[in-house]
Amino acid sequence: MRILFLTLCTVACAFTNPQINAIRLLSSRLVLPPLVVVHDVVMKEGFAFTDASRIHVYIDAHKLRCCPNTFHNVVAHELHHTMGAEHTDNTPVMKYAVQTTRDGLVFEDSFKFDM
Numbered sequence: 218m219r220i221l222f223l224t225l226c227t228v229a230c231a232f233t234n235p236q237i238n239a240i241r242l243l244s245s246r247l248v249l250p251p252l253v254v255v256h257d258v259v260m261k262e263g264f265a266f267t268d269a270s271r272i273h274v275y276i277d278a279h280k281l282r283c284c285p286n287t288f289h290n291v292v293a294h295e296l297h298h299t300m301g302a303e304h305t306d307n308t309p310v311m312k313y314a315v316q317t318t319r320d321g322l323v324f325e326d327s328f329k330f331d332m
């Protein structure tokens with residue numbers, strides 16, 4: 218059922234053009250495994266994750282549409298997961314987390330990871 222839900226949301230959702238450009242830019246600069254797919258999905262909690270196969274990256278683009286730098290950094294973090302990076306790697310991109318208010322509003326980052 219969860220797979221069906223994610224599939225339906227993938228069809229219904231869409232990245233904005235600046236978000237697509239960010240994904241393409243980062244994908245071209247990183248050495249990704251073949252066939253990595255970045256999906257826009259509706260997520261009840263959180264902003265993004267990479268599945269255990271390290272092939273599928275799921276991002277709730279709507280939650281991040283106001284914050285292009287934050288979106289860029291989220292994509293960079295998730296694409297590093299597809300390359301095998303872990304949170305315990307202690308690199309800036311893997312220690313990265315989206316900053317929010319108590320109400321869940323996303324802060325725009327003042328920087329973008331340079332890949």
Ligand SMILES: [Zn+2]
Pocket residue numbers: 294298304
């Ligand atoms: Zn992560």
